[in-house]
Amino acid sequence: MEFKSKIKTIEWVDNYSKMVDQTVVPYEYKFVNITTGDDMFVAIRNMIVRGAPAIGIAGAHGVVLYAQELAERIDSREEFVSELVKKAEYMKTSRPTAVNLMWACEKQIEVIKNSKADIKGIIEELKQNGINLENEDIKINKKIGDYGSEIVPKGATILTHCNAGALATVGYGTALGVVRSAYAKDNTIQVFADETRPRQQGARITTFELAMDGIPVTLITDGMCSYFMNKGMIDMVVVGADRIAANGDTANKIGTYTVAIAAKYHNIPFYIAAPLSTIDTSIESGKEIPIEERSHEEVTHINGKRICAEGVNIINPGFDVTPHELIAGIITEKGILRPDYKKSIAQVFESNLAKA
Ligand code: MRU
Numbered sequence: 001m002e003f004k005s006k007i008k009t010i011e012w013v014d015n016y017s018k019m020v021d022q023t024v025v026p027y028e029y030k031f032v033n034i035t036t037g038d039d040m041f042v043a044i045r046n047m048i049v050r051g052a053p054a055i056g057i058a059g060a061h062g063v064v065l066y067a068q069e070l071a072e073r074i075d076s077r078e079e080f081v082s083e084l085v086k087k088a089e090y091m092k093t094s095r096p097t098a099v100n101l102m103w104a105c106e107k108q109i110e111v112i113k114n115s116k117a118d119i120k121g122i123i124e125e126l127k128q129n130g131i132n133l134e135n136e137d138i139k140i141n142k143k144i145g146d147y148g149s150e151i152v153p154k155g156a157t158i159l160t161h162c163n164a165g166a167l168a169t170v171g172y173g174t175a176l177g178v179v180r181s182a183y184a185k186d187n188t189i190q191v192f193a194d195e196t197r198p199r200q201q202g203a204r205i206t207t208f209e210l211a212m213d214g215i216p217v218t219l220i221t222d223g224m225c226s227y228f229m230n231k232g233m234i235d236m237v238v239v240g241a242d243r244i245a246a247n248g249d250t251a252n253k254i255g256t257y258t259v260a261i262a263a264k265y266h267n268i269p270f271y272i273a274a275p276l277s278t279i280d281t282s283i284e285s286g287k288e289i290p291i292e293e294r295s296h297e298e299v300t301h302i303n304g305k306r307i308c309a310e311g312v313n314i315i316n317p318g319f320d321v322t323p324h325e326l327i328a329g330i331i332t333e334k335g336i337l338r339p340d341y342k343k344s345i346a347q348v349f350e351s352n353l354a355k356a
Contacts (some may be wrong), residue, residue: 001226003145003172003180003181003183003184003213003278004262005166005171005180005209005213005214006105006212007020007165007167007171007209007212008135008166008171009049009051009166009167009168009169009170010049010054010057010061010126010170011057011131011134011170012061012064012131013033013036013310015068016033016034016035016065016173017033017034017040017058017061017062017064017065018031018032018033019032019043019049019054019058020033020049020167021032021048021050022048022049022050022167023046023047023166023340025204025205025208025303026204026207026208027304029085029208032048034048034058034061034062034065034286035065036065036069037062037063037065037066037069037087037211038151039065039261040058040059040061040065040091040094041062041063041090041094041348042255044058044059044062044091044094044095044101045091045094045095046117046209047199050163050168050198050201051098051163051165051168051240051348052099052100052101052168052175052240052241052242052274052278053097053100053141053168053242053275053277053278054167054170054172055094055098055100055101055102055106055170056098056100056101056103056133056262056277057130057133057134057137057170058101059091059092059094059101059102059104059105059108060104060108060129060130060133060139061130062091062094062105062124063084063087063088063091063105063108063109063112063126063130064108064123064126064127064130065083066084066087066088066091067080067084067087067122067123067126067355068123069171070084070087071119071120071123071274073344073352074119077118077119077143077314079133080119080122081112081113081122083245084112084122085109085112086113087310088105088108088109088247089105089109089239089251090356091105092105092106093213095176095212095292096290096291096292097242097243097251097289097292097318097319098241098242098278098291099243099278099280100182100242100275100278102122103340104133105280107129107133108126108129108130109135109178109348110326111125111126111129111176112126112221118337120255126166134170135170136170137170137171137275138169138170138171138172139172139333140176140207140275141169141171141172141173141174141177141275141333142172142177142181143274143333143334144178144274144331144332145172145173145177145178145180145182146173146181146224146247146331147269147333147335147336148178148181148182148238148273148331149182149184149185149214149329150179150334151269151271151329152178152189152201152236153236154186154188154284155186155188155189155246156182156189156190156235156236157189157191157192157233157234157235158182158189158190158192158234158235158236158237158238159177159191159192159194159225159228159229159234159236159237159238159263160176160179160190160191160194160206160226160237160238161194161195161196161202161222161237161239161252161255161256161259162194162196162201162202162203162206162239162240162252162253162255162256163176163196163202163205163206163209163240164208164252164271164273165177165205165206165209165240165242166178166209166242167205167208167209167261168240173209174273174274174275174331175238175239175241175273176191176206176209176210177273178238178254178271178273178331178350179189179210179215179249179322180189180213180215181193183215183340186266189216189234190215190216190217191206191210191215191216191217191218192216192217192218192220192223192225192228192234192240193206193207193210193217193218193219193231194220194221194224194225194259195219195220195221195222196222196253196255196301197221197222197255197299198254198294198298198316199298199323200302202219203219206218209279222255222258224264225259225262226265226266229262229265229266229268230266232352234263234266234268235268236268236269236271237259237260237263237269237270237271238271238272238273238331239256239259239270239271239272239273240254240273240274241273241274241278241330242251242271242278243271243278243280243289243297244272244278244279244280244285244345245280245283245284245285245286245288245289246276246279246280246281246282246284246285246341246342246345246346247284247285247286247322247341247345248318248330248337248339248341248342248345249286249287249289249321249322249323249324249339250272250274250283250321250322250324250325250327250330251286251291251319251320251322252272252287252319252320252322253318253319253320254317254318254319254320255308255320256319256320256322257320257321257322257326258320259263259324260282260322260323260326261326262338263326266325269328270322270326270327270328271327271328271329271330271331271336272322272327272329272330272331273330273331274332275332275333276332276333276334276348276352279332279343279345279349281341281346281349284313286321286322286323286324287321289319291317291318291319291320292316292317292318292319293315293316293317293318294312294316296316297315297318299314301313324339324341327339327341330345332348334348334351334352337349
């Protein structure tokens, strides 16, 4: 039985990109239309759209928006191609950690460079490629969900951190895709969601989308996970990823590393759920993953209200890296990768290349 999720986070419509405005969830569930490349850059940076796979698709749409704008003022195909590639490279810089953004913009650059069409034709090819990537994302998440659901024990309580759900992807989700597929088989499972300070994606977004789909969810604050693990109330951890190095080290939302250490101590399996587009085989280890430093106000304020004294020092890394030793498996659309990750990751990429 397939689980029907009601959410579609981002989609290309005619000549613009339509997306859920995630800065206002759960107070409002509304859509915004992004009509220019620069507005898409800002939408990604300001997290109107967020979550690694979703910002990948947003980046791909952003390249189409830039293409439409350039076509209005450039007649020469050569100049159009060269300017558009520069814009696509620029779009990659809207956020630094999630590699899906660079991956999807690179997919659009391949289309631009390989096209034999005129300017109008290139734009059509880019639109189509963006739509294909969208559709592909949902299919991939369902496969991740299916593989993941096989390892969820009956009646399990699954702890997750941040939001790796339908709202972090085009739909269905990666970590929450595993939850959705598992729930379709066994409706006695439930989720514990970490609040995820500073931006509270767990509290605001994960609980919202699970409640919308009728999946039981309990919200806890970030410091509570060891307490519940120690009480035997957590059976497994499943989180998403923003970038996975060739050795399996995984960047995900700040706080994930702490959860992984707590899980190891309590002998609870800690899984990553992510598409292969999140794996960056060009880097050997997590040390090479760029970590986004975000605004200090995310820490000093909640809902516009200051929560600490003026003048305190603030550091706000958006992500941390969980060492591969703490990861029991990486659930992908090609199956569950197990340690030794250097080998299993290399193998899955080799067999993918062989099939291409
Ligand atoms: O800063 P965000 O909200 O974009 O961070 C999101 C996460 O860390 C998610 O867990 C990750 O992107 C996986 S999404 C399927």
